[in-house]
Amino acid sequence: MKVTHVKICSVQEIEHALAAARAGADYVGFNFVPGARRHLPEEKARRMVQAFRQAYPAGGLKLVGIFADQPVEEMNRILEACDLDMAQLSGHEPLEYCQGVARPTIKAVHVDATDDLARLHALLAELEQAGILPLLEPQVAGSYGGTGQMVDWGLARELAASHRFLLAGGLTPENVARAIREVRPWGVDVSSGVETNGVKDLQKIGAFIRQAREAFALTHQREKE
Known part of the structure; x- marks a missing residue:
C-alpha cells in the first residue's frame, strides 16, 4: 500500500527530473509562470x-505543468504540446477556471496564520468534490510558491484530519519528517528546500524523498497499531 506522495517542484534540467524519478518521487513539476525565477x-x-x-x-x-493566472487556452495548449500529465494552478484561479483545465489538476491554496479555519475547510471540500487535489502553501505577497516560507503546521494538521492535500512551504530534507509526523498530510511538495545556490541539488532531492518515505511509513504503521 502506498503511504506517501512526494512532489519535486520546478525542475529546470532533465537530470533533476530523472533523479527525482530514481529516488521514488510521484510528481515532478515544470514551471511555466512568466517571470518566475x-x-x-x-x-x-x-x-x-x-x-x-x-x-x-x-x-x-x-509530470506537472505549473501555471498562475494565465489564460486557460494557453495553459491547455502547453499541456498538450509538452505531453504533460497534470496541471498545477498556483494563482488565484476560481473553481470555474479549474474545471476548464484539460488535465487532472492540483490547486494551490494560499494560507496564513490568521486564516479562518471554517473557510479553509469549505474551500478544500469544494476542491475535493470537484476532483481537484489541493496544495497547501503560505500566502506570500507577489509570489507563487518556492519562497522557503512555511505554512502554520498546527493549522495544517487541523485540515489534514479531514482533507487530502499536498503540504508545501519551507520543507527541507532536515524537517520533512517532522512535518509529516506533526501534520500527517497526504503528501508533500518541495522546491527551494532541495536547492543549493538556487539550483536543484541531486543529493538533496534523494535525501528529501528518502526522509519523507520513511516518515510516512512510520506514521502509517503507528496509525495501524
Whole structure:
C-alpha cells in the first residue's frame, strides 16, 4: 500500500527530473509562470519531457505543468504540446477556471496564520468534490510558491484530519519528517528546500524523498497499531 506522495517542484534540467524519478518521487513539476525565477521555456520543457518518457516509458511518475493566472487556452495548449500529465494552478484561479483545465489538476491554496479555519475547510471540500487535489502553501505577497516560507503546521494538521492535500512551504530534507509526523498530510511538495545556490541539488532531492518515505511509513504503521 502506498503511504506517501512526494512532489519535486520546478525542475529546470532533465537530470533533476530523472533523479527525482530514481529516488521514488510521484510528481515532478515544470514551471511555466512568466517571470518566475524557475520559469522553463516551452521548447526546453518539451525536450525534457521527451527525454523523460524515453527513460521511463512505463510512466508512473506524473509530470506537472505549473501555471498562475494565465489564460486557460494557453495553459491547455502547453499541456498538450509538452505531453504533460497534470496541471498545477498556483494563482488565484476560481473553481470555474479549474474545471476548464484539460488535465487532472492540483490547486494551490494560499494560507496564513490568521486564516479562518471554517473557510479553509469549505474551500478544500469544494476542491475535493470537484476532483481537484489541493496544495497547501503560505500566502506570500507577489509570489507563487518556492519562497522557503512555511505554512502554520498546527493549522495544517487541523485540515489534514479531514482533507487530502499536498503540504508545501519551507520543507527541507532536515524537517520533512517532522512535518509529516506533526501534520500527517497526504503528501508533500518541495522546491527551494532541495536547492543549493538556487539550483536543484541531486543529493538533496534523494535525501528529501528518502526522509519523507520513511516518515510516512512510520506514521502509517503507528496509525495501524
